[in-house]
Amino acid sequence: MTPADLSRTVAHAVRGAVEEGELPVGVEQPGRVVVDRTRPGGVGEYATAVAFPLAKSAGRPPGDVARVLARRLARVPGIDRVEVTGAGFLNFVMDRPSAEALVRDVRERGHRYGCSPQAVPVADAATRADVVRRAVSRLGGDPDTGGLRIAPVPEKEGDVVAAYGVDAARWAMLAVPPHETPVFGSRALLVQDESSDFFRVRYAYARTRALLRNAAALGFRPEPGDTEHTPAADALLRALADHPLALEAAAHHRAPERLVRRLVRLADALLDFQYDVLPKGDEKPSAAHRSRLALAEAAGTVLAGGLSQLGIAAPERL
Template sequence: MTPEQLSSALVAALTRLVDDGRLTLPDGVPSTVLVERPKVREHGDYATNIALQLAKRAGVNPRDLAQQLAEEIVTDDGVASAEVAGPGFLNLRVSAGAQGALAGQVVTAGDSYGRSDVNAGQKVNLEFISANPTGPLHLGHTRWAAVGDAMARVIEATGAEVTREFYVNDRGNQMDVFGASLMARAHGEEPPDDGYHGAYVADLAAKVVAEVPGVLDQPADEQLVTFRETGYRLQLAEQQAELDELRTHFDVWFSERSLHDSDSVEHGFDRLREQGRLFEADGATWMRTTDFGDDKDRVLVRSNGELTYFASDTAYYVNKRERGFDPCIYLLGADHHGYVGRLSAMAACVGDTPGEQLEVLIGQLVKILQDGEELKLSKRAGTIVSLRELIDLIGVDPLRYTLIRYPVDSPLTLDVADMTSKSNDNPVYYVQYAHARLASILRNAADLGITVDGSYDASQLSTEREGDLLRALAELPRVVARAAELREPHRVARYLEDTASTFHKFYDTCRVLPQGDEDVTDLHRARLVLVAATRQVLANGLGLLGVSAPERM
């Protein structure tokens, strides 16, 4: 019996009390009842404070209401007992059969277990990397690539339609400097002082020369454009390939240039004019962001006619909203903390409500240590550690899992040895090993001719360890929904670690398969279904993190 099923049973019990005239609720029966696992196991399988919430409206003492509800809910076949505690809490114990039935429900649901439709109909835009196409992606990008993709997966698991978007900063002086750097290397010269100096520049320049024969014979101004545009395309393709290897796939690669080529910037200005949020001063065009809490108004067009970056930001947001996205979620690095206020004010200026149509999340920095020293320099990329090097050094599974399992607003210091360790001290190994162990049990069962199907006696799963594991499995839908709501995919990782631990405790005390010439019993069959359900839950959870669920380790 899941918490959701128990919530429905409590709503039904309240409805019967109201319909029979035994209880009066002027505002009607609530559509859901919050059911939680108590911190103290002796208090029962689940607990609710619904009597405390409704007592004043019902005009009765909370304990009296809790007692009425206790007497009514125990008539449900799935509830073994209900006890009133404290000022009006209700502690519930689920019958072994109802609780054990969950294992079969999980197996039947398969890959869909843990998913819901609570956000069905919502169209979400999630922008979680904004990078220049002038060099390799680095460690900061890597954290967002992993976390952003996991966030998209958990939001999708609640029924929302999520578009993953990469904002390509392909406009501005840095693109010309990039082209000049490639051109210099192709001629065996040093890049400009303010140019790009990593070894990748020479590699990329050679690729441009190979792809565009005769480029070195072009006039200098034409050559610069060729190196800039071809290098841009090749570098962006490399970024895309590396992200694909990290299992992070973007639906939209949005070019900043396209905003200006399509008149989207002026269209954004029109929206602001309609709202009365633009004004002219000192020969420049400004947005009245101070109307909505920003520390100063923001310039969109300088007095020399040059557009600011914030003009592009505004046009881009308007573009997203007109593509039908609500909400638009931005995942930004720690150095963008000052953007929160101005982006929120900008959304308000175009007529939206920050926190509803616009959400801005800030992630903190990551340090990675190897042999006690921080990784800072790259042979290929110069002053950064690139995504490519991190994948080669650590591997996709441990890299993704470790970056995802921590809240993004906390700085991280990680050690290569810890991340790649094949021991139970390494969380990703611990969870993957539990999945592999479960898969091994199922293979051994198949070798014995025992198959998992719907024909098992759920009441056999009645021990304390079995109950603990069943209640853990029941939590996955709620954990996923909460992770999506709070934009915190690390909750799924921590849940998987707790569930893996609960499984190991179960397996240490509950023998699943018969030994020797022992006959196969109903208990063996029931426990095997529980094993299959646990394997499914771990696989589904790892899938939400973009981490593999190995069958063997």
């Protein structure tokens, strides 16, 4: 179950509780349930505060409302358990995502995996304001609504596109919140090693293409399937499963820097996982290798799609 699925599942549980009389008929049901990653030290992977606005219209304590929903949600496939914390926060401990289902979903959607249906293609950009507004539009947010303050590139930086290249300049412009001044520097943008977030994200995509080429030379192709429970595989699965929620949040808050952080996390997970993909030594390609390759390929697809939403190219070789 993806975070977007979880959001819809919680909304469905609210409707069911109202229809079956567990919550009053007059409860104002949310059109959209916000589900966030649990903060460090919290319970489970995701949490929502949906019980608080429901409690206000129901005339009941948030904790009571949360416990009604928790009983329903604990029975949903994909959710291991639901805990109520504080005054009424719902916390979700999820089952491990299905690698096969996740890979098939990415394959079906391609670069559109996790993207808002409201996302629109936009023309090229020149100033930082153009870069940010176009990225917000690609995410499905509205860049023209008031309140979006965009700090320009400082004049002292000169022509950053000429100095760093289009892609690196855009990365720097989008890596911090729009109202903050972007930071440039050759070490962060031009260095070709894994100390650079910008390099690491594009390198991770290039590694997925190299894995596919090397697998083809060994005579096998990617095939969706379950993967073994290893720390690297589980981390990559979680990063992929979280991606739709991250995109939704980035669009809602008009915050492309959230996508930047998400791509860095996904790239790091892929770079840790890559060593388990191909056969080693005298090993023959097996179903396990094919499913690992399919998972790596899916990660590459999502990386390329995320870079595209930022207006940045995804090179097949670095």
